[in-house]
Amino acid sequence: MRVKYFLAAMLALVVAIGTVGCATRTQLSEASLTVQSLTNGAAEQIWSPNLDGITTLESASEQPPKFHATWPSLANEDEINTPVSQVVNAWIDAFSLGHGKDDSATQTITWQLTSASARFITVTLWEQVAQPDSTALQVRSLVLDKDAKKVVEPAELFSEAGKKALGKAFLDKATSAKLIQGNAPARLDAQDVDSMVRGVGISRDGDLVVYIGTDKIAGVTAQVFAVTVSKDQAEQLFSGAGLTWFQDPQIGTPAGAAAANGTDHLATASPSPSESDSSMAVDCAVTKCIAITFDDGPGPYTEKLLDELKAAKVKATFFTVGNQVARHPEIVKREVQEGHAVGNHSWNHPQLTKVSKGEVARQLNKTSDAIFNASGKRPELFRPPYGAWSKKIDSHGMAVIMWDVDTEDWKNRNAAITTKRALEGAHPGAIILFHDIHPSTVEAIPGIIAKLQQQGYTLVTVPQLLGETMKAGHVFYDGKHPKKA
Numbered sequence: 001m002r003v004k005y006f007l008a009a010m011l012a013l014v015v016a017i018g019t020v021g022c023a024t025r026t027q028l029s030e031a032s033l034t035v036q037s038l039t040n041g042a043a044e045q046i047w048s049p050n051l052d053g054i055t056t057l058e059s060a061s062e063q064p065p066k067f068h069a070t071w072p073s074l075a076n077e078d079e080i081n082t083p084v085s086q087v088v089n090a091w092i093d094a095f096s097l098g099h100g101k102d103d104s105a106t107q108t109i110t111w112q113l114t115s116a117s118a119r120f121i122t123v124t125l126w127e128q129v130a131q132p133d134s135t136a137l138q139v140r141s142l143v144l145d146k147d148a149k150k151v152v153e154p155a156e157l158f159s160e161a162g163k164k165a166l167g168k169a170f171l172d173k174a175t176s177a178k179l180i181q182g183n184a185p186a187r188l189d190a191q192d193v194d195s196m197v198r199g200v201g202i203s204r205d206g207d208l209v210v211y212i213g214t215d216k217i218a219g220v221t222a223q224v225f226a227v228t229v230s231k232d233q234a235e236q237l238f239s240g241a242g243l244t245w246f247q248d249p250q251i252g253t254p255a256g257a258a259a260a261n262g263t264d265h266l267a268t269a270s271p272s273p274s275e276s277d278s279s280m281a282v283d284c285a286v287t288k289c290i291a292i293t294f295d296d297g298p299g300p301y302t303e304k305l306l307d308e309l310k311a312a313k314v315k316a317t318f319f320t321v322g323n324q325v326a327r328h329p330e331i332v333k334r335e336v337q338e339g340h341a342v343g344n345h346s347w348n349h350p351q352l353t354k355v356s357k358g359e360v361a362r363q364l365n366k367t368s369d370a371i372f373n374a375s376g377k378r379p380e381l382f383r384p385p386y387g388a389w390s391k392k393i394d395s396h397g398m399a400v401i402m403w404d405v406d407t408e409d410w411k412n413r414n415a416a417i418t419t420k421r422a423l424e425g426a427h428p429g430a431i432i433l434f435h436d437i438h439p440s441t442v443e444a445i446p447g448i449i450a451k452l453q454q455q456g457y458t459l460v461t462v463p464q465l466l467g468e469t470m471k472a473g474h475v476f477y478d479g480k481h482p483k484k485a
């Protein structure tokens with residue numbers, strides 16, 4: 001106890017000395033630190049470069065308890081490869097021990113590089129355990145310091161004063177955004193923050209992203225928050241090596257950024273929460289809602305469709321095919337950034353009632369991984385190709401979303417007929433099926449949106465339409481609607 005106190009005092013002293021006489025560095029003031037944004041789960045605009053010399057390793061079990069894990073191995077960097085595989089193995093062991101042979105839980109482990117400079121590489125691992133009625137998420141970053149040839153914990157990058165300021169700013173933001181139900185702790189000291197900082201990353205704008213695990217705070221609405229602190233404010237939070245981690249130029253090209261060059265959609269997408277959050281509350285038990293859904297993309301016409309949806313301020317749902325996601329991750333990233341819901345539509349569109357269990361697992365997990373790698377979000381929705389489904393098939397933790405209005409746009413390839421079928425089928429709670437790979441469909445959409453809005457409909461995403469009724473493993477053909485309608 002005394003030793004700890006002494007160390008803390010020494011560190012405080014070092015921090016104080018470190019800031020005296022350093023005119024360019026802002027004096028750390030807890031009151032002035034603000035959290036720019038707080039998102040549930042992964043941050044959307046993380047620096048996530050594809051670098052050479054990285055191999056993805058994989059482990060999976062298709063027998064219950066089912067899991068699918070991928071993690072990186074960096075060439076000649078065993079300092080980090082060993083702890084990364086230890087974390088993955090510990091997660092798999094804990095899951096396998098905790099779940100039985102007739103258990104429908106599914107564990108998915110994925111990874112991202114959340115920063116990469118000449119000296120530091122940050123590997124961030126995500127674990128999701130999906131059960132029929134709940135999903136658990138956890139995150140863990142490991143930071144390789146190549147110069148020191150060692151791996152440091154994310155919390156070690158921050159100064160003691162920085163941790164306190166971070167804790168306070170997080171609590172302030174979570175409380176004001178009503179993300180803590182019940183009594184928020186009055187304050188978080190440096191040790192609390194030590195145990196809550198599970199990961200770190202750098203955004204494409206150079207801002208700091210801290211992944212906070214909330215298992216030690218009661219009544220919090222998310223298990224992991226991505227806390228973004230602006231570049232200018234973040235600089236005051238670090239220890240010496242931490243500041244180098246933060247300030248060294250990032251290497252590589254972040255995923256999805258290459259295709260954005262020369263177009264303005266990613267540069268101008270600065271999503272405010274009200275615009276970007278597809279889980280934003282709309283009560284479709286009171287409001288006349290319709291969800292428009294687009295299958296089989298992303299394709300050559302998807303970006304035009306996104307432009308139309310943006311102009312109309314309408315959110316939709318995209319059921320994407322994995323191999324197309326891998327080809328056009330930037331489009332999927334844009335879909336998520338602009339507030340649309342992105343679902344899984346298998347890897348290459350087989351009829352799942354005719355393939356083996358193992359093939360279903362491969363089709364779904366590979367696609368979810370591709371969507372996560374493109375957008376930072378794992379899909380919660382799945383739509384089976386051709387609507388071919390049976391209760392015996394495992395949805396791997398996703399809700400199964402069918403439709404109740406079929407425009408047959410793939411068959412008619414005619415904007416007028418597609419429009420007619422959409423409007424004739426429209427009713428409160430409807431899920432309308434389109435395909436964003438046909439130009440005639442994209443052509444029809446602005447008119448369909450305008451007509452539906454004239455008729456008093458609010459266009460929503462599938463998660464908004466289903467609200468809290470949405471559950472993994474359940475099959476939905478339509479959504480909530482006002483009782484009198």
Ligand code: NI
Binds near residue numbers: 295349
């Ligand atoms: Ni399809």
